Amino acid sequence: MGYDERFGQQPRVGEDDSLHDECGVFGVWAPNRDVARITYFGLHALQHRGQESAGIAVGNGETVRVRKDRGLVSQVFTDADLTAMAGKCAIGHVRYGTAGGRGFDAAQPHFSLIDDVTIALAHNGTLVNTDGVRSELEELGVPFRSNTDSEVACELIGYFTKKSGHLRVGIRHAMQMVEGGYAMVLLRENALYAFRDPNGIRPLVIGALGTEGWVVASETCALDIVGATYVRDVRPGEIVRISDGGILSEQGIAPQPEAQCIFEDVYFSRPDTVIRGRSIYSMRYEMGRQLAREAPVDADLVIGVPDSGMPPAEGYAAQTGIPFGEGLIKNRYVARTFIQPTQEMREMGVRMKLNALSDNVAGRRIVMVDDSIVRGTTSKQIVRMLKEAGATEVHVRINCPEVRWPCFYGIDTDVQKQLISANKSAEEVCEYIGADSLAFLSLEGLRRCVPECGYCDACYTGRYPVTIPERFSAGKFLDGFTPEFPYDDGSRPGEKDAIANMELDAPAD
Numbered sequence: 083m084g085y086d087e088r089f090g091q092q093p094r095v096g097e098d099d100s101l102h103d104e105c106g107v108f109g110v111w112a113p114n115r116d117v118a119r120i121t122y123f124g125l126h127a128l129q130h131r132g133q134e135s136a137g138i139a140v141g142n143g144e145t146v147r148v149r150k151d152r153g154l155v156s157q158v159f160t161d162a163d164l165t166a167m168a169g170k171c172a173i174g175h176v177r178y179g180t181a182g183g184r185g186f187d188a189a190q191p192h193f194s195l196i197d198d199v200t201i202a203l204a205h206n207g208t209l210v211n212t213d214g215v216r217s218e219l220e221e222l223g224v225p226f227r228s229n230t231d232s233e234v235a236c237e238l239i240g241y242f243t244k245k246s247g248h249l250r251v252g253i254r255h256a257m258q259m260v261e262g263g264y265a266m267v268l269l270r271e272n273a274l275y276a277f278r279d280p281n282g283i284r285p286l287v288i289g290a291l292g293t294e295g296w297v298v299a300s301e302t303c304a305l306d307i308v309g310a311t312y313v314r315d316v317r318p319g320e321i322v323r324i325s326d327g328g329i330l331s332e333q334g335i336a337p338q339p340e341a342q343c344i345f346e347d348v349y350f351s352r353p354d355t356v357i358r359g360r361s362i363y364s365m366r367y368e369m370g371r372q373l374a375r376e377a378p379v380d381a382d383l384v385i386g387v388p389d390s391g392m393p394p395a396e397g398y399a400a401q402t403g404i405p406f407g408e409g410l411i412k413n414r415y416v417a418r419t420f421i422q423p424t425q426e427m428r429e430m431g432v433r434m435k436l437n438a439l440s441d442n443v444a445g446r447r448i449v450m451v452d453d454s455i456v457r458g459t460t461s462k463q464i465v466r467m468l469k470e471a472g473a474t475e476v477h478v479r480i481n482c483p484e485v486r487w488p489c490f491y492g493i494d495t496d497v498q499k500q501l502i503s504a505n506k507s508a509e510e511v512c513e514y515i516g517a518d519s520l521a522f523l524s525l526e527g528l529r530r531c532v533p534e535c536g537y538c539d540a541c542y543t544g545r546y547p548v549t550i551p552e553r554f555s556a557g558k559f560l561d562g563f564t565p566e567f568p569y570d571d572g573s574r575p576g577e578k579d580a581i582a583n584m585e586l587d588a589p590a591d
């Protein structure tokens with residue numbers, strides 16, 4: 083689980099309170115279908131990626147209409163809202179944010195007026211150099227409604243589009259200007275665009291609605307729910323445009339060494355999502371088996387911490403022959419605890435959400451499998467809960483390595499000093515959480531359980547695929563921790579041409 087541990091104080095972009103999201107995006111182009119309802123259900127499938135706010139924008143051939151607000155998808159939209167949003171294409175967004183980023187203006191899609199054309203943008207990820215970009219845009223007279231990096235991207239696209247007269251040129255030049263991890267969907271009145279960062283850090287897939295249209299989404303589970311068939315991933319650096327003219331692809335920016343977020347496989351994505359032909363469930367099950375090979379223990383029952391700890395717990399049990407059973411019951415009607423901003427609220431959230439099943443755990447030696455330990459507070463509470471319910475021993479097994487480095491590409495991990503494994507050895511963490519033993523899956527072991535491709539694993543290794551400007555990371559690293567940027571070719575973020583001086587290419591068609 084670890085949801086509540088992973089997210090705390092907001093990272094800052096330079097000196098402002100910019101927002102950083104783990105979000106879900108969805109888009110559909112299907113002129114003869116109810117695109118607003120398709121988007122609604124797509125967002126439902128992606129709700130695990132963000133519960134703070136939800137929004138849908140619809141293009142009806144003449145203009146773009148946006149409805150968004152704080153809350154779950156089911157709270158933001160009524161049946162009447164969806165009925166009123168008829169159109170031929172749509173995008174949607176679910177957002178995770180913390181204190182300081184809960185206002186309406188931080189909700190997405192963002193929209194921008196380019197002369198008489200409205201565009202709407204939905205973004206999953208974090209841009210690491212938008213502080214400078216924003217200042218430049220402000221100097222050029224562009225107004226902002228929020229502090230989000232996503233709005234900076236939206237306005238940057240708008241600026242270049244206005245200057246060139248072509249939206250695709252606007253997107254392409256914005257991609258060349260911004261740095262970080264992003265998967266974005268953009269809408270105008272008659273077309274849908276989807277594009278992805280050049281390392282492919284954040285996920286984005288394309289699906290077909292038979293012959294009726296196309297869908298793009300953060301995860302394949304959102305294709306399934308709307309009856310779409312997976313076609314392929316949006317490629318790193320690619321721009322996909324879907325309109326009456328069909329589906330077109332162009333390279334917005336040259337691809338860089340692939341660095342797909344490995345935490346998607348460990349924790350973020352839904353178990354029924356498929357990445358590179360393999361379900362997340364099967365990967366997590368394998369992680370459990372590998373964990374059992376690396377860190378076996380004599381015990382009576384293997385339990386998982388719901389939900390993402392369940393598949394690796396099953397794998398651990400299968401590998402060891404120790405019975406698998408339920409040891410923790412989850413209240414499914416409590417919102418995921420990581421949306422709660424204070425430590426006190428988080429701790430209350432754990433108690434509201436989980437309870438030990440004493441019938442199963444009393445008098446038994448328990449192996450408790452979970453997906454990560456970030457601050458350690460949740461693990462500590464769960465171990466205590468199990469012992470109070472009568473467990474004689476609690477052995478904690480984590481299906482990924484120690485999280486020791488902050489993430490700058492769309493995940494709200496804490497500053498490094500709040501990551502327990504950056505500050506304590508595994509033995510000290512074990513003592514802190516009150517477990518009888520603790521083991522983490524090795525990085526080599528984790529890589530054996532996921533498809534072969536280029537991954538970002540910076541939160542375990544400190545090897546970051548995209549260079550982080552010092553202004554962005556100021557105060558985030560502990561003394562003695564020096565991040566590595568193995569793909570840095572010397573053109574560091576923030577050293578781009580000035581926005582006003584950029585020469586714009588002709589459109590690709």
Ligand code: SF4
Pocket residue numbers: 263283342343344345346488489490491492493538539540541542
């Ligand atoms: S640092 Fe970690 S969470 Fe962030 S993109 Fe890389 S693997 Fe994912």
